Amino acid sequence: MTEFGFIEQIRRLFAPIPDQGFEGIGDDCAVLPLAGGEALVFTADLLTEGVHFLRHATSARELGGKSLAVNLSDVASMGARPVATLLSIALPRDAAQSWALEFIEGYRTLSERYSTPLVGGDTTRSEAGITINVTAIGRAPLTHLKRRRDARPGDVIFAAGELGASGAGLRDLLAGRLDTPLAALHRNPVPQVDEGVWFGSRPEVHAMMDLSDGLASDLRHILDLSHVGAEIDLEQIPVAAGSDLQTALCGGEDYKLLLTADTASAERLTAEFRTRFGTPLYPIGRITSEAGLTWLRNGRPEPHDWQGFSHY
Known part of the structure; x- marks a missing residue:
């Protein structure tokens, strides 16, 4: 099971x-x-x-x-x-x-x-x-309150930080490299508490969750509960220094917020987030009305069976 x-x-x-x-x-x-x-x-x-x-x-x-x-x-x-x-x-x-x-x-x-x-x-x-x-x-x-079930077709999908650093840090730990900066980051995650409260106050933000098991798995929870699909632009994924694309999508334990927001307000939301928190808000794709998760590179679909962490 x-x-x-x-x-x-x-x-x-x-x-x-x-x-x-x-x-x-x-x-x-x-x-x-x-x-x-x-x-x-x-x-x-x-x-x-x-x-x-x-x-x-x-x-x-x-x-x-x-x-x-x-x-x-x-x-x-x-x-x-x-x-x-x-x-x-x-x-x-x-x-x-x-x-x-x-x-x-x-x-x-x-x-x-x-x-x-x-x-x-x-x-x-x-x-x-x-x-x-x-x-x-x-x-x-x-x-x-933001729920996974409220994503809407046309929404922009955002990641509220770089991805893959924790997964790369775990790789260091398992290899016995305990004192690297990435290993320290894996052991000391920082929850986006103030960012989450701020997003909660924004009506243009529709669905939200945190990235614990990896974007490749976590995004599917939003899609399933909202009865929508998504297209993700691989070249837009904010891969953390020292990591790689697959780790950024599958490594897990980044604890960055993943959210969808109304496309008409996306630029303003991005600009005000940077002003408020001093870091970028990364648009990585869009919600579609057709079910399924599609990975795009330069606008063309790429077949990948990427999955995040599985507990069983």
Whole structure:
């Protein structure tokens, strides 16, 4: 069973149970509308030793920050600002003392940066490696929330940063090159929290998510839920220095925002983003009414079976 086949089974099994007002499975966060036009969003993410990180290649402090960062990125991708987190962690004996304290220091540093308190969680013993689960809660006006299902034919597709640096950094780590700049970047992702809130306030932005598994996989979630297709201009992909095109499309863990926006407002959005954040917003393609993902080079289709990270 694939990851998304399993998720679909879960969706079907729970469909008869009343949703209690929640918008559930499908986006980076579940949504709970509140009185007064506000909403809370909720997300949870797991990091497992040997799958998501190598303890010998990642310091406890770095892992504490990364565990939080990947969840804040999910909140930002909805156009919301994070307001609190919960942390659950299973630790083996050799990580239950100084390692655990350093982990919490890293988690606290990023929490302080984004004014996001840790308000609860759980700890337990592990007999086989470290497992970390973070639940992040965000808040935003309901009208500011961005969902994967809202892309429209004609929209411009944007990436809010360069791609492939984290994938190239992972390649360095696996080769034993632990002290390269790209390896450090892979271990220390920066969630686009302020950018996500800003995009949430922009009505011309329609669909949005963060890039965790690689554009080649993540974009398909927007296409499937919006019942649209896309054309991606390969020469427009913002490949990070030290990476390559395939890694930029398939490597994952860049945690940059991927969004679609009305074509009539695209130039203004790009210019105002650069003014606000000092970095480019990269147009990489367009949404089409015909289903499917088409890779273009100089306007001509190229057949590629590119896929991002698979959890199973």
